[in-house]
Amino acid sequence: KTLPLFCFFASGFSGLLFEVLWTRQLSQHLGNSAFSVSAVLTVFMAGIGGGALLGGHLADRLATSRQRFLAYGICEAAAALLALGVPLMLQGLHPMLSQAYSHFEGSFFAFHLVSLLAAALALLPSTIAMGAGLPLLTRMLVQEEGAVSWYAGLLYGLNTFGAALGAWASGFILIPHLGLTNTMLIGMV
Secondary structure (H helix, E strand, O other), X not given: OHHHHHHHHHHHHHHHHHHHHHHHHHHHHHOOOHHHHHHHHHHHHHHHXXXXXXXXXXXXXXXXXXXXXXXXXXHHHHHHHHHHOHHHHHHHHHHHHHHHHHXXXXXXXXXXXXXXXXXXXXXXXXXXXXXXXXXXXXXHHOOOHHHHHHHHHHHHHHHHHHHHHHHHHHHHHHHHHHHHHHHHHHHHO
């Protein structure tokens, strides 16, 4: 049971590493503002929540712990590969954002709504894959009824500790010393 616990710590680490990274990348397209941070946070949390819902349905349909762990691995691999595409997606959306800025120059609400939709297009696929992990691993580790709260708490705690460490490391060590691309590669690993 040690490998799934380590995996969930690492998942939290990479998840928040990506959140910090995506905030920096999105600010290059939307400007360095509170809105860039809010857009990433909103889309990140929506994707994690939606992924958890899907992961819960999937976890109940899979018959064995091995199948659930394999599904978890597939979700994490998908999250990493989809995260690789985020900078490319943001580059592709840049013309749309430029047009929206020109067209909605006087409307703060309209421009930021388009910006939020652009962030959702870029980030939701990866964050949904990330979010599916907790229910898959919880269902995998729970063998008896009474253990559900203990394992859910343990997984959530490990994931949160990994997330805090990932946010700190990416913001203060990795991005400043290794740059955005190398930090992204570390998150994917």
